[in-house]
């Protein structure tokens with residue numbers, strides 16, 4: 001397993017967990033928000049069977065408050081970088097007649113998000129990209145899944161200065177990372193491209209763009 005992230009300490013921790021379970025892990029410290037970082041990761045890859053495009057950050061910022069470098073780096077990380085990884089790694093899967101591509105998107109792909117326009121738009125890109133990629137490679141035996149979770153208990157919100165969400169967003173709206181992984185496995189088995197983990201989110205998904213849902217969501221997440 002090749003593990004990619006920027007933080008060496010995080011990589012060592014996950015690498016140790018993989019080894020403790022009897023697997024082999026190769027951690028690579030790269031910044032995937034730059035083309036050179038993505039190229040370094042691609043150079044390290046050989047015969048990839050499963051690609052998980054998971055790296056992402058959330059940006060909670062009012063319009064006009066993002067620096068140019070921040071906009072460019074985040075856009076690359078969450079859109080063009082995913083394309084570049086797939087361009088480099090998927091053709092070998094197609095030739096082999098097997099392989100899996102899991103793109104971690106978000107429920108934000110389907111709903112407008114105040115002060116998170118760039119994040120929501122990048123997830124719409126990721127989901128749309130996965131759907132088209134699936135159309136192209138499905139017949140070869142390669143499976144593609146776009147995961148679109150709602151709130152998941154990870155470090156994402158704390159790192160974005162959105163700690164208040166853990167107390168404001170009701171418990172039923174939170175998923176555990178294991179729920180998302182299980183949903184990914186089911187999606188691959190069932191050959192379902194776009195997957196919304198969690199029954200509560202699946203039930204409300206058709207109504208997410210309604211005014212009522214939008215107003216309630218904004219009340220819940222307001223700072």
Ligand SMILES: NC(=O)c1ccc[n+]([C@@H]2O[C@H](COP(=O)([O-])OP(=O)(O)OC[C@H]3O[C@@H](n4cnc5c(N)ncnc54)[C@H](OP(=O)(O)O)[C@@H]3O)[C@@H](O)[C@H]2O)c1
Nearest residue numbers: 005006007031032033054055056106150151152154155156
């Ligand atoms: N948590 C949620 O509620 C939620 C909901 C929907 C979708 N998602 C999506 O789930 C994915 C995983 O996020 P998470 O919730 O697990 O957040 P997280 O705990 O903050 O993990 C993010 C991961 O991405 C890596 N990463 C971030 N920027 C990177 C960069 N420039 N280069 C390389 N690696 C980078 C981080 O490692 P380093 O910081 O060490 O680089 C970390 O391993 C993201 O795509 C996110 O948008 C999360």
